[in-house]
Amino acid sequence: MPVPMIEAEDVAKTFTVRARSGVLRRARRPVHAVDGVSFTVERGEFVGYLGPNGAGKSTTIKMLTGILTASSGTLRVCGLDPSRRRTMLARRIGVVFGQRTTLWWDLPLRASLELVRRLYRVEAAAHRARLAELTALLELEPFLDTPVRQLSLGQRMRGDLAAALLHDPELLVLDEPTIGLDVVSKATVRDFLERVNAERGTTILLTTHDLGDIERLCRRVLIIDHGRLAYDGGLQELRRTVDADRLLVVELARPAPPIMLDGIETERVEGPRQWLRLPNAANAAAVVAALARDHDIRDISLREAGIEDVLAGLYRGDHAYWCSGRPVAP
Ligand SMILES: Nc1ncnc2c1ncn2[C@@H]1O[C@H](COP(=O)(O)OP(=O)(O)OP(=O)(O)O)[C@@H](O)[C@H]1O
Structure with missing residues (x-):
């Protein structure tokens, strides 16, 4: 070898x-x-x-x-x-x-x-x-x-x-x-x-x-x-491996208070636009369906976590350390 x-x-x-x-x-x-x-x-x-x-x-x-x-x-x-x-x-x-x-x-x-x-x-x-x-x-x-x-x-x-x-x-x-x-x-x-x-x-x-x-x-x-x-x-x-969040950007028909959905954090509100942080485990389709049911939505887009988000989370120590597919003690 x-x-x-x-x-x-x-x-x-x-x-x-x-x-x-x-x-x-x-x-x-x-x-x-x-x-x-x-x-x-x-x-x-x-x-x-x-x-x-x-x-x-x-x-x-x-x-x-x-x-x-x-x-x-x-x-x-x-x-x-x-x-x-x-x-x-x-x-x-x-x-x-x-x-x-x-x-x-x-x-x-x-x-x-x-x-x-x-x-x-x-x-x-x-x-x-x-x-x-x-x-x-x-x-x-x-x-x-x-x-x-x-x-x-x-x-x-x-x-x-x-x-x-x-x-x-x-x-x-x-x-x-x-x-x-x-x-x-x-x-x-x-x-x-x-x-x-x-x-x-x-x-x-x-x-x-x-x-x-x-x-x-x-x-x-x-x-x-x-x-x-x-x-x-x-x-x-x-x-x-790293549980990186995704971001859902929702454009409502008119300005509204922060959207309240179970397990989802509304991170930012700017006029009719709101930014929702979606944990990796959340089902994006179900969240969009729930939003559409309760709100008058003009536009919606999903931003996948970039490698920067993944690394930032890892560097901040938000996640377990992983080597060779296994978690290791930090
Ligand atoms: N000659 C040295 N004497 C004392 N401490 C040192 C010396 N060289 C590096 N260090 C320390 O060792 C640690 C690691 O430094 P190193 O330069 O290897 O980091 P790095 O990952 O290359 O950082 P960067 O991305 O900022 O270049 C730091 O705490 C640094 O202050």
Whole structure:
């Protein structure tokens, strides 16, 4: 059986921070950034790694790439211990941090990519072929000779993606790759990542707050909260698992007091329009029939819970935590 791309078993990372506890005293306090996380990512998967601010995503990525050493637990990436085999691992993985560039600020993009080639010791002919392919896919040609500092955010991100993939890594780790990009640049980056995964079989682990990235690209998501894994499974299953409410928007013939229906909360009233929160278990057809019986209705529409609602509920702690289809203690 092939070795999984990522194997994390009970991985934890605790930082010690010093906080002022008196005029002169500074007390030490542990911060459990990652608190016993276990998961496996198989070759060829495209996995989203989600969680609210401060959940432990970046810390996990830093451990996966060998920048930080885990405080406890076992971690294997491409079968290697990242903190002990960091250089060897660097040749097999690509990493992109959306907030930072790995390119040389004052050099043209082409020269930056040449330096990356030398760092990874990619043979010149292989580099030319790969650069030509990435240039076409990411449409880099118009700005290959522009200094990196003059590139727009979207152009720089495409340059960073090329740099991360020049050595044809088995695993691509992305931390917020579409942050700050406009809709067209986001679409280019998403199309590109989809192709890299589908055509080259590159395994991708994607951290993002952009749910459009996740809905478009990830078949599986891992959700981390307070350093612990809150969910591991498909997006559709997540929607079904988490009891997310739907919203019924009712337009009455004339303004009226809030509608009273058993088990249904009228969330907002604006003139003749009312917003009713429907629990997942409620039968929408029965609710509409009851409304039609007692009120003069002009229009009605049902808004399904979006993935944002599902995640917001999960992050707020409204729901039990679920992993592998089973509830787990938060
Ligand atoms: N070097 C550090 N020293 C002390 N605490 C840290 C350090 N790095 C991270 N932390 C803390 O660990 C926790 C997890 O941080 P992390 O950056 O991994 O979260 P995140 O999920 O990436 O958040 P965001 O979505 O905001 O980027 C936070 O409480 C953070 O303050």
